[in-house]
Amino acid sequence: MEAGRKEEIKKGPWKAEEDEVLINHVKRYGPRDWSSIRSKGLLQRTGKSCRLRWVNKLRPNLKNGCKFSAEEERTVIELQSEFGNKWARIATYLPGRTDNDVKNFWSSRTKRLARILHNNNNSDASSSSFTPKSSSHRSKGKNVKPLQSFKPPQVEEEITASSSSSKIPVPYSSDRVDETMRSDLQPFTFGTGGLALAETTTTATMTPLFSDSLIPNQQPLAPFSPDSRDLLARFDDFYGILGPEDSSEPLFALPQPFFEPSPPPRRYRHVSRDDDEHSDVFFDDFPADMFDPVPSPSP
DNA sequence: AACCGAAACAACCGCCCCGTT
DNA sequence: AAACGGGGCGGTTGTTTCGGT
Incomplete structure (x- = not known):
């Protein structure tokens, strides 16, 4: 100009x-x-x-154009409940995935969930103002509060307190649910970060992104209502999450972080990727010919 | 075959933190 | 000690692709 x-x-x-x-x-x-x-x-x-x-x-070694596997989906969901929206940190557990990948994945899933839940709510609560037909998931009107905006209470404290001792997400305890949420948790509750605010209206409901049956060693929770179970069952590609109810397969054997796990040196945001960069290991460990094939623009 | 909505992907923006000067 | 610039991260938005009708 x-x-x-x-x-x-x-x-x-x-x-x-x-x-x-x-x-x-x-x-x-x-x-x-x-x-x-x-x-x-x-x-x-x-x-x-x-x-x-x-x-x-x-x-190098990015999984470009490759959909998230079931295992990756599980990992993201579980780690999100543990760390909150710390996409860069979560991505360190997923080789070949970037924070942007994880973020987009999460965004897509939560928006879809929101839409389905809204549709479900609309079927028996006509007062809802949400009108999915008239707006895409990026509706400018922002009728939908993105689920990703939910943050588990005291994420940073939990990171320093709990993840320093264990990388495995702490089993759910109702003690860890913020008091401000408690009144809304009647139908179903679960782990620290797994709740999602579906709507910003007075009828806002806390909605699980995955079933209570998923977390091993989890203490019994208030069961899903039949309606909710039916609704969630429609998430066929959260299959690993909803899973067969009688499945005894351990669902969350979390992988080790791809990079150094990150008890953060000073604060959570500085994950190992940085450290690797500074130590040159990140770069120097690549095979010498890794740059040879210049990625051609995908058609 | 065309249309439309949803999903996936790619990139930018604003904020924050840290190291340097 | 303060100012500044670089870099990292999360949030958001624009575009393209996919799938159903």
Whole structure:
């Protein structure tokens, strides 16, 4: 717009040539100094944009275009209940997955759940203002409170207190449910973070994202109502979550983090990926030829 | 075959923290 | 000690693809 502006910052989809430049830069200097890519005139992208492109698309061993497996779904759901929306941290438990992948996965699932629940509610509560027919999941009207906005109470304290001693999510205890929620938990409750506020109306209901039958060693909870069970049973691709009720298969044998598990050095947000970068291990451990195939833009 | 809604994917924005000067 | 810049993260939004009618 302004002619005096030094350089236009390019935005939008990346071209194969840009990818190649970025890959070459990383190959030479490692995944760091993102801002220097622009200052050197290699790309008209911000450092942030370069970093994001590398982390989400160009990094080796990513599972691009590959749907989440049942095991990955379980892991995400369980870890979300443990850590809250700490996508980067959750992603460290999922080799080949990025925080963006996890975030998108979670967003899709929770929105679908919200829609189904709303539809269900509408069938017997016509007063609801939610009108799925008239709005997509990205409805500008924001009738739907995204489920991901829910955060388990005292996440950070739990991380330092509980995950320092064990990586396995702590079995549900009703003591851990925030008092402010308690009155809403009558139909069903479960673990610390697994509750989701489906709607911001006065009829808001706490809704489980997965069944109480899933968490091993969990103390018995208030059972799902028949309606709720029926509703949740429609989540056929939460199959691992709802699972056969008589299944005795242990469902949550959480994988070890792909990177260093992260009792956070100082705070939760600094996960091991950073540390690896700083120690060069992250980069240097890659096979020498890993950059050879420049990812071609998918058709 | 065309249309429409949902889902998946990709990228940007704003905020925050940390290290450096 | 304060200011500043870089980098990381979570949230959000735009676009494309997929699937059902």
